Amino acid sequence: MSEGPNIVRVAALIGDNARAEVLSALMSGRALTATELADTAGVTKQTISFHLGKLLDAGLITVEQQGRHRYFRLAGPDIANLLETLMGLAVHSEGSRLFTGPRDPALRKARICYDHLAGELGVSVYEHMLRTNILHQHPGGLQLTEQGRVWFNQFGIDTDALASSKRSFCRECLDWSERRHHLAGALGSALLTRIQELGWAKREKNSRVIVFSAQGEKLLWAMLEPQSAPPVSAQQAAVIF
Amino acid sequence: MSEGPNIVRVAALIGDNARAEVLSALMSGRALTATELADTAGVTKQTISFHLGKLLDAGLITVEQQGRHRYFRLAGPDIANLLETLMGLAVHSEGSRLFTGPRDPALRKARICYDHLAGELGVSVYEHMLRTNILHQHPGGLQLTEQGRVWFNQFGIDTDALASSKRSFCRECLDWSERRHHLAGALGSALLTRIQELGWAKREKNSRVIVFSAQGEKLLWAMLEPQSAPPVSAQQAAVIF
DNA sequence: CAGGTGGTTCGACTAGAATCGAACCATGAG
DNA sequence: CTCATGGTTCGATTCTAGTCGAACCACCTG
Numbered sequence: 001m002s003e004g005p006n007i008v009r010v011a012a013l014i015g016d017n018a019r020a021e022v023l024s025a026l027m028s029g030r031a032l033t034a035t036e037l038a039d040t041a042g043v044t045k046q047t048i049s050f051h052l053g054k055l056l057d058a059g060l061i062t063v064e065q066q067g068r069h070r071y072f073r074l075a076g077p078d079i080a081n082l083l084e085t086l087m088g089l090a091v092h093s094e095g096s097r098l099f100t101g102p103r104d105p106a107l108r109k110a111r112i113c114y115d116h117l118a119g120e121l122g123v124s125v126y127e128h129m130l131r132t133n134i135l136h137q138h139p140g141g142l143q144l145t146e147q148g149r150v151w152f153n154q155f156g157i158d159t160d161a162l163a164s165s166k167r168s169f170c171r172e173c174l175d176w177s178e179r180r181h182h183l184a185g186a187l188g189s190a191l192l193t194r195i196q197e198l199g200w201a202k203r204e205k206n207s208r209v210i211v212f213s214a215q216g217e218k219l220l221w222a223m224l225e226p227q228s229a230p231p232v233s234a235q236q237a238a239v240i241f
Numbered sequence: 242m243s244e245g246p247n248i249v250r251v252a253a254l255i256g257d258n259a260r261a262e263v264l265s266a267l268m269s270g271r272a273l274t275a276t277e278l279a280d281t282a283g284v285t286k287q288t289i290s291f292h293l294g295k296l297l298d299a300g301l302i303t304v305e306q307q308g309r310h311r312y313f314r315l316a317g318p319d320i321a322n323l324l325e326t327l328m329g330l331a332v333h334s335e336g337s338r339l340f341t342g343p344r345d346p347a348l349r350k351a352r353i354c355y356d357h358l359a360g361e362l363g364v365s366v367y368e369h370m371l372r373t374n375i376l377h378q379h380p381g382g383l384q385l386t387e388q389g390r391v392w393f394n395q396f397g398i399d400t401d402a403l404a405s406s407k408r409s410f411c412r413e414c415l416d417w418s419e420r421r422h423h424l425a426g427a428l429g430s431a432l433l434t435r436i437q438e439l440g441w442a443k444r445e446k447n448s449r450v451i452v453f454s455a456q457g458e459k460l461l462w463a464m465l466e467p468q469s470a471p472p473v474s475a476q477q478a479a480v481i482f
Numbered sequence: 483c484a485g486g487t488g489g490t491t492c493g494a495c496t497a498g499a500a501t502c503g504a505a506c507c508a509t510g511a512g
Numbered sequence: 513c514t515c516a517t518g519g520t521t522c523g524a525t526t527c528t529a530g531t532c533g534a535a536c537c538a539c540c541t542g
Binding site for chain 1: 529530531532533534538539540
């Protein structure tokens with residue numbers, strides 16, 4: 001009867017309020033404890049433990065013990081990718097009652113997707129990088145060009161160190177709100193981290209929203225424009241804050 | 242509490258045996274009647290009617306009335322895409338008991354994904370097309386090159402007619418078994434149709450498997466090889482490297 | 483050591499969902 | 513018109529899965 005892999009198990013797992021809430025919370029890329037998760041999901045500790053067990057079984061999340069805490073996180077970028085795909089579809093399926101809450105616009109503008117930048121800003125930065133040939137789409141996958149390497153280094157990111165890590169260096173990820181791609185992988189992760197280091201943007205507490213300061217957004221674009229700014233040196237940029 | 246779109250509804254919908262079976266069956270791209278679906282899902286007519294109602298509500302499938310029959314099909318390529326993504330994840334999550342049934346190898350080799358070719362053959366054909374510059378990955382999306390147009394026309398596909406249709410002309414689609422991309426969109430659809438027209442491959446009854454004749458597979462590759470097929474100049478193919 | 487907090491296990495309760503039998507409504511064939 | 517067939521609706525049944533209360537274990541702190 002059933003050909004192919006067993007979709008049902010995974011889908012059913014996600015198709016529960018509490019668990020979906022957990023997974024969404026973990027989309028922030030943060031590692032959270034069981035009680036924190038219980039809190040955001042709005043259930044008791046016992047219940048969350050039950051759910052976390054199931055998610056672990058299925059390999060959707062992983063744990064790391066640290067003292068008497070257990071930190072849970074998504075098992076990998078694949079999972080985050082699936083969740084974003086689902087959101088992209090759900091946003092249509094919702095149809096009638098689409099309550100665009102107050103946080104929603106901010107969420108569309110810029111948010112964290114697992115560990116990299118997503119939303120309007122995420123895709124426009126990514127597409128800009130393609131246009132200006134910092135990144136290049138190659139049959140085998142996305143590639144960092146030589147000038148891209150220079151750009152990232154000047155931005156204060158050690159691309160060589162990243163490349164030697166085991167995780168996928170750079171790849172694209174589908175954005176649910178924009179329905180276009182943004183940058184993911186080690187490079188995407190490093191980019192966002194650096195942006196936060198420079199104080200250009202901050203994460204909103206308990207949310208996936210990322211708020212750019214007006215200044216920060218301007219500086220980012222300045223950094224990307226090839227003519228207007230021969231890449232601002234990292235130190236110089238950092239001075240601002 | 243919950244930010245972003247409501248994943249739960251969609252996921253829960255897929256997370257049921259009968260409905261997942263329905264969706265999988267519709268991945269074949271065929272339009273099927275309610276009783277056919279009831280049959281493949283292994284439930285009675287009443288039950289399938291119930292499930293189809295839910296899937297319709299959520300906009301995952303659509304109906305078309307024809308006489309006293311109602312033909313159901315997937316609502317669009319997005320849905321197919323989501324399902325493939327899910328399969329890609331499930332294949333890992335299954336872990337221990339992965340019963341690779343007898344049909345499985347055939348399914349990995351070549352299968353239909355909504356309406357285009359997937360599996361080993363699907364991705365290698367697609368990647369070959371990129372290498373030989375029939376298709377080109379462009380920041381805005383996938384593009385058919387001029388020489389690609391010629392190639393498709395010689396293959397008996399009227400690309401201009403396709404381009405004027407409303408649906409997305411050509412795009413890539415992630416392959417769950419290969420974890421790489423294959424060709425989708427109107428162009429991908431036309432390609433598969435033409436291959437079947439030529440008798441190079443046939444669909445297995447009641448399954449997503451596509452069986453190529455030894456002859457057919459050979460002819461397809463001959464068609465793609467740059468030296469034997471004039472449209473692609475060796476020069477342009479070499480440009481990539 | 484005792485006390486407090488983070489997490490899990492067990493058992494029982496409950497709500498919701500899937501299922502089917504049976505009756506019902508349409509459409510097409512003869 | 514009558515009969516057969518494709519589908520839906522309704523009601524009743526069954527069962528699974530989420531939930532919590534309570535007890536329990538593990539670890540850290542004082």
